[in-house]
Structures are given as structure tokens and as C-alpha cells.
Amino acid sequence: MGNPPPPFSSNGTTQGTEDLSLIGAFNKGDASAFEALVLKYQDRVHTLCRYMLNNPEDAGDATQETFLKAFRNLGYFTPDASFYTWLYRIAINTCLDHKRRSFLRRVVFPEGGSDLLESLPSRNPTPEKLYETKESLHAVQLALQGISPTLRAALVLKEMEELAYEEIADVLDISVGTVKSRISRAREELMKILRNKRKRETLKG
Amino acid sequence: MLCYSARKRISSLIDGELKPGEAKQLEAHLAGCPNCAAIFDEMAGARSLFAGFERFPAPHGFSTRVMAAIQGQPEVGTRWNPVFARFAGAAALALAIAAGIFSGGILTGALGPIHYPTKETVVASLSLDVFEASPPGSLGKAYLASTKENR
16 A cells, blocks of 8 residues: 655645635535535544554544544644644544543563564565565554654654654643654664563563 | 764655755764764664655545535534534434424413403403402402391
């Protein structure tokens, strides 16, 4: 599955203009304009929620809740911020609230270590290699759940949505310096978890 | 550039968020510092892991369900207080029930008949009988009766 273009590509201005146009139409009573916004961002928001919560049902609930909150508050949206950073902020806060409400199961990987670069897909992967790659991606996905939600949010917004530091700062309502720090720490913790996992698997033999 | 400063900037270098001058300084440091270079390799590895990450499209029919769920919500622009909005439905229902009870009470007479003033009742209310000095059963009435008998 190919990655969709990030919100701010060379057509960044066009994207923002389109969103403002839809919001304007909605505020004048055109309900289909809001549905157009849902269709435009539902996959991104759902992917974000999925990596924040991991559980498909929780992610689906959080995604729907995000758009309902967006609908209720769209009248308060001001154009000084981009719509998608505003929407992502609602999504992240919804996921963080969900995490606080539900029982947190932290993934604990035993002590271990290995070079993860070996698990990256090669140009012409064999079926065995594809299986290993899928397992590796699954391991990374699980490892993401092992870092704190605030660090995870910053990393996912950077890696999955390819937002700039300033945009992430806007979404999370923190400074750019804090964004840098959180992404750096998230990567360090992620690698530590994966190293420990591989070490344990090596010990098991 | 010292290692302490370098390590704080490695993640930003990987993300392409360093200014050109700063990036060159860091790259020069990495070229000569195996420890920091190892940290760079590890972080770059972490970044590359996301390259093949799966996207999760929203479930089929998601937007339709969202719009259906929205149907009962207050429209944007009315700026309803969300607290009152929650109880507005219950309040409206209570009002409707109360109005129904009152209307039904009037129709069935359960609330008692409504007396409309007639000409006679209006005249009677204005008569001096109301202001009778010696109404029946009063001492004044008895006195007058006794004085009448003695005449």
C-alpha cells in the first residue's frame, strides 16, 4: 500500500485552502462539506489512532469520537492554525484520554539485543524474508506500545504523518524543543526495547 | 562540537530539521567520533523501520456512520452550552408532559370547573348585602330583632 502524500507537500497551500473552503461551506449550512472532510482525513486519523492504541476496536471508537468532537467544535476553529493539525490534536487527546481510562498493558520485552538492520526488507525478498520482515514490523508495532503515550504521539506524528517539528508542536501544544526531545527519547526507548527483545530470543536459542 | 551537544542533535539531523551550518558541524563530529556515529546508526535504523509501516484505512462506511451519529447533534454555529444541550431534550420532554397533563386536566374537569363571572354574580358581589351590618347569626342581627319585638 503506497503512502498518501503528507498534508504539507508542494501542494501544502492548496491543501489548506481546500480545507478552509470546506469549513466555510459547512458553516453556511452545507453538511456534505463536513462529510468531505471526514472522507479526506478518516484514513490518516484512523492510522494515527491505531498506532496510538494498537487495538482495532479502540482505534475505531477513537476515530469516530475524533470526528464527532471536530463537528461539535468546528464553529470555534480559527484559520490561524491548519485544519489537520487541529484535527490531529483532537485525535491525539482522544487517544490519550482513552489510554487513561483503560487498563494499560505495557509490553515488556526481556533483556536481549540484535542488529535490527538485518530485518529490513531487501530488494528481492524471499518468502522467508518477507515473513521475517512482517514479524519485525509487528515487533516494532508492539514496541511502540512499550513507550509512553506522550513520546509515542510525537514519534508517530513524525514517522507516519511526516509532520515538521513545528507542526507537531502545534498538534501537541508543546515547544519545538520539547518535540525534538520527545522524538529523540522515543527512538532511544524504541531501540532499547527491540534490542532487549532480540537478546532474549537469542538466549532462548 | 562536543559529544553532549552532538547527541542532542542527532535525531534532528536524521529528520532534516537542522540548519545547514549546524548539520555540517554535526556531520564533521560524527566522522571523527565512533560513539556518536554508533548512536546515529542506531537512530537511523529506528527511522528506517517505519518505512514499510502499514496504513490502516478507516472501516468501510465509516463516514456514513459518522454523519448518521451527527444527525442528532446541535448544529455548528448555535454555540449551545454543551451542559444545557445535554439536558435540553429531557427538559423539553418534561415540558411537553406537563402541558399535556394540564390540557387533559382542563378537558376532563379534574382540575375543577372553571367559573366564569355572570352579570348576576357581578351585581351580587357589588351589593350591600356583602357589607350587611348585621349578617344572619350575628349579635347585631339578634339585637335588632330584639329591639324590633320591643317596639
